[in-house]
Amino acid sequence: MKKESVDFLVVGGGIAGYQAVLSLLPHGSVLLVSRGPLSSGSSYYAQGGLALPWGFGAEDCERHVQDTLRAGAGLCDEASVRILVGDGEKVWKGLLSIDVPFDQAPDGSFLTTREAAHSVPRIVHAGGDRTGFLILSALARKVSESSSFRFLSNYQICRIRKNRQGMVTGAIFLGETGHDLLEISAGATILSTGGGSSLFLRSTNPRLQRGDGVAVAARAGCEIERMAYYQFHPTVLDIPGQAPFLLTEAMRGEGARVINGQGRRFLFDYHPDGELAPRDVVSRALWLESKKHPEEGIFLSLTHFPKDRVAQRFPQVYRHCLELGLDLQTTPAPIRPAAHFQMGGIRTDMNGRTTLPGLFAIGEVASTRVHGANRLASNSLLEALVMGSRIVDAIDGGRRSSEEDHGESDESDQVFLPSVDIEEGWTRLRQILWDSAGIVRTLPLVKKGLLEICAMIDSGRPAPIEGARFALGNGLLVAKLILEDIQTAPVAGANYVVDEMPGLT
Numbered sequence: 001m002k003k004e005s006v007d008f009l010v011v012g013g014g015i016a017g018y019q020a021v022l023s024l025l026p027h028g029s030v031l032l033v034s035r036g037p038l039s040s041g042s043s044y045y046a047q048g049g050l051a052l053p054w055g056f057g058a059e060d061c062e063r064h065v066q067d068t069l070r071a072g073a074g075l076c077d078e079a080s081v082r083i084l085v086g087d088g089e090k091v092w093k094g095l096l097s098i099d100v101p102f103d104q105a106p107d108g109s110f111l112t113t114r115e116a117a118h119s120v121p122r123i124v125h126a127g128g129d130r131t132g133f134l135i136l137s138a139l140a141r142k143v144s145e146s147s148s149f150r151f152l153s154n155y156q157i158c159r160i161r162k163n164r165q166g167m168v169t170g171a172i173f174l175g176e177t178g179h180d181l182l183e184i185s186a187g188a189t190i191l192s193t194g195g196g197s198s199l200f201l202r203s204t205n206p207r208l209q210r211g212d213g214v215a216v217a218a219r220a221g222c223e224i225e226r227m228a229y230y231q232f233h234p235t236v237l238d239i240p241g242q243a244p245f246l247l248t249e250a251m252r253g254e255g256a257r258v259i260n261g262q263g264r265r266f267l268f269d270y271h272p273d274g275e276l277a278p279r280d281v282v283s284r285a286l287w288l289e290s291k292k293h294p295e296e297g298i299f300l301s302l303t304h305f306p307k308d309r310v311a312q313r314f315p316q317v318y319r320h321c322l323e324l325g326l327d328l329q330t331t332p333a334p335i336r337p338a339a340h341f342q343m344g345g346i347r348t349d350m351n352g353r354t355t356l357p358g359l360f361a362i363g364e365v366a367s368t369r370v371h372g373a374n375r376l377a378s379n380s381l382l383e384a385l386v387m388g389s390r391i392v393d394a395i396d397g398g399r400r401s402s403e404e405d406h407g408e409s410d411e412s413d414q415v416f417l418p419s420v421d422i423e424e425g426w427t428r429l430r431q432i433l434w435d436s437a438g439i440v441r442t443l444p445l446v447k448k449g450l451l452e453i454c455a456m457i458d459s460g461r462p463a464p465i466e467g468a469r470f471a472l473g474n475g476l477l478v479a480k481l482i483l484e485d486i487q488t489a490p491v492a493g494a495n496y497v498v499d500e501m502p503g504l505t
């Protein structure tokens with residue numbers, strides 16, 4: 001096995017990971033290891049923008065806090081939300097200092113938009129609908145100026161490395177071949193591997209966002225929580241044979257209408273705010289409406305927008321739809337919800353500390369409880385940036401400890417790998433989660449799904465590590481954690497569990 005040593009090891013190169021690198025570089029050497037390039041994580045695709053307590057006064061912050069708590073279906077941790085929002089101005093100034101090209105009016109003022117469940121326009125955006133890509137690119141450009149920074153791509157994390165005292169001392173990775181192992185020892189290990197929404201049949205996330213960080217941390221004995229809390233985005237393009245593609249919520253924020261097959265805006269039947277109701281409410285309404293009128297279809301309509309407005313304001317989305325033969329300026333887009341964001345994950349405090357010493361988690365992989373059971377739109381880029389900055393306060397001294405002799409644990413190189421056919425295993429897993437942990441859940445279906453996932457896990461046997469099978473093992477473990485969490489803590493609100501639903505058994 002190849003071995004390396006570094007002061008700070010960051011695993012995952014999305015906005016959370018790169019922001020952490022930027023904060024850590026003044027304190028030592030940083031190695032960022034990622035499974036793929038910038039485009040492999042969700043950050044690259046974030047369209048709508050970054051939520052900030054715009055104005056940054058006490059009242060602006062309080063409104064942002066209250067909107068977040070309301071959208072979170074009563075399950076946010078208020079103290080954490082206050083920290084999140086309170087750090088908004090600092091991260092905004094940081095982004096301006098690295099020249100993120102946020103959209104501006106001709107007079108130089110920054111443009112802000114509104115999304116569902118926000119009481120005021122407070123979302124800044126860049127390149128119209130390319131906010132994530134432009135923030136990520138600016139961060140990557142900035143950190144690559146430092147000689148203390150190194151980037152290693154095409155490695156997936158497979159194990160947390162611990163010493164005999166239980167202190168995390170780095171991680172072990174699998175290279176491209178799926179067999180070659182790389183061991184990296186570090187003074188502090190930060191997981192920023194993003195969420196796991198691609199475990200569901202329909203998802204907005206890049207294909208490989210399948211919850212690996214949670215699986216690896218769970219195996220190391222780290223506390224995982226709130227895995228039942230997945231967010232489903234309502235307005236996701238639904239064209240047969242095409243991958244689901246997000247139609248940003250900023251469209252609804254700026255007046256787009258959700259209509260049924262008869263052209264009726266039915267969302268007001270479900271919530272007084274109609275299109276601007278919280279995401280979980282809108283997704284559920286779409287789900288219920290499609291059960292009532294399965295043949296009719298549901299659409300997002302922007303055809304009433306002034307000429308050229310859609311193309312100018314949402315250039316990326318507009319172009320993508322046009323390539324699929326759909327002109328959003330003249331034709332309503334067929335939509336159906338898809339899994340979008342993981343609110344739970346590795347339990348951390350508001351400095352990224354997990355329950356294992358030496359291990360930290362930030363961004364979508366972590367559960368800071370700021371999102372409750374339903375995330376307020378555009379709060380996740382804020383979380384990634386805030387937590388990527390705050391991590392530095394928790395790991396002061398990481399450099400010193402990386403220079404000590406950690407001593408290795410005597411963990412075996414054999415792992416428990418599922419023995420089912422890999423392709424079939426993934427197909428089954430994604431279908432099970434969609435059916436039993438989807439937008440509306442019934443306990444009988446949850447139980448049935450859990451039994452099937454456990455049977456696939458139990459089919460496994462100890463074997464030398466191998467990439468593809470290992471990844472499926474991760475997926476099965478995360479699916480199990482999701483279903484177990486729904487079963488033990490079924491809550492109302494964003495995680496809609498009903499005793500029974502006609503047509504669902």
Ligand SMILES: Cc1cc2nc3c(=O)[nH]c(=O)nc-3n(C[C@H](O)[C@H](O)[C@H](O)COP(=O)(O)OP(=O)(O)OC[C@H]3O[C@@H](n4cnc5c(N)ncnc54)[C@H](O)[C@@H]3O)c2cc1C
Pocket residue numbers: 011012013014015016017033034035036037038040041042043044045046047048049050051131132155156157192193194195204205206208209212213246340341362363364365377378379380381382384
């Ligand atoms: C289409 C879309 C639009 C969105 N729009 C918005 C928006 O407008 N505003 C907003 O606030 N949020 C938005 N979100 C959510 C937001 O983009 C994400 O929550 C956020 O970017 C997550 O950042 P992250 O750094 O935690 O993870 P990610 O950006 O997902 O990065 C994860 C990184 O970890 C790496 N990785 C994964 N598994 C492994 C492994 N096993 N080993 C090594 N590396 C691994 C990946 O390669 C990647 O580099 C959107 C999400 C999507 C999918």
